[in-house]
Amino acid sequence: MLFAIILAAAAMTGIVALRYVLTSGGFALATARVRPGLYDGLNPQIITEIKWSLLSAAIYGVPAGVVAWGWQERGWTLIYTDLSAYPIWYLPLSLLLYLFAHDTWFYWTHRWMHRPKWFRIAHAVHHASRPPTAWAAMSFHPIEAVTGAIVIPLLVFLIPIHVGILGLVLAIMTIMGVTNHMGWEMFPRWIVHSRLGNWLITASHHQRHHDEYRCNYGLYFRLWDRLCNTDKGLGQPASRP
Numbered sequence: 001m002l003f004a005i006i007l008a009a010a011a012m013t014g015i016v017a018l019r020y021v022l023t024s025g026g027f028a029l030a031t032a033r034v035r036p037g038l039y040d041g042l043n044p045q046i047i048t049e050i051k052w053s054l055l056s057a058a059i060y061g062v063p064a065g066v067v068a069w070g071w072q073e074r075g076w077t078l079i080y081t082d083l084s085a086y087p088i089w090y091l092p093l094s095l096l097l098y099l100f101a102h103d104t105w106f107y108w109t110h111r112w113m114h115r116p117k118w119f120r121i122a123h124a125v126h127h128a129s130r131p132p133t134a135w136a137a138m139s140f141h142p143i144e145a146v147t148g149a150i151v152i153p154l155l156v157f158l159i160p161i162h163v164g165i166l167g168l169v170l171a172i173m174t175i176m177g178v179t180n181h182m183g184w185e186m187f188p189r190w191i192v193h194s195r196l197g198n199w200l201i202t203a204s205h206h207q208r209h210h211d212e213y214r215c216n217y218g219l220y221f222r223l224w225d226r227l228c229n230t231d232k233g234l235g236q237p238a239s240r241p
């Protein structure tokens with residue numbers, strides 16, 4: 001049994017690492033085409049970002065692998081596969097619940113990591129990327145990686161979710177993590193500068209966090225930043241090329 005659990009953790013680490021390399025690599029390639037030269041001179045920084053990110057992949061992979069094993073072998077978790085187990089309207093609701101719960105956790109742990117002591121110990125690694133690139137998506141000190149790695153494995157014990165919606169949550173998490181750091185805005189201006197855009201976090205918003213540090217702490221939504229007066233609005237880059 002122990003061997004199976006270790007195998008699941010190792011397999012999940014491989015999946016998370018591969019997902020990182022493909023997603024960050026894909027958007028780095030897109031950056032080279034859309035904004036040629038944007039990462040010029042950043043190779044040493046990118047190598048560091050990749051090293052921290054691969055270490056984070058292991059930290060993310062272990063709890064995810066153990067919970068995936070428990071789900072398959074022991075019936076743990078509230079993940080369901082039968083679409084009729086819950087009403088159909090619960091599918092979008094569960095998506096929002098997961099994104100909101102993750103965003104709330106991220107906002108408050110992120111603010112905590114901007115306290116001087118914890119910034120020095122843990123969060124400085126992430127902010128060493130100046131400016132961040134598509135490879136910085138998982139560039140975290142292990143302490144920060146642990147805070148990120150436990151969220152979804154805990155939520156699947158608390159909030160029922162269809163396995164397909166869980167995949168969507170993970171896809172949104174991965175793509176937004178990469179694109180918010182890649183240094184240019186992929187969403188069109190009519191979304192970023194719309195009423196909806198006022199509540200959503202994209203590259204223009206998170207870039208400002210990396211430029212100015214003590215603002216724009218959120219992950220997906222601007223709700224907590226707005227409620228707590230930490231939202232400084234959009235920074236550069238604010239438009240598509």
Ligand SMILES: [Zn+2]
Nearest residue numbers: 126181206210
């Ligand atoms: Zn960041």
Ligand SMILES: [Zn+2]
Nearest residue numbers: 110114123209
């Ligand atoms: Zn930060």
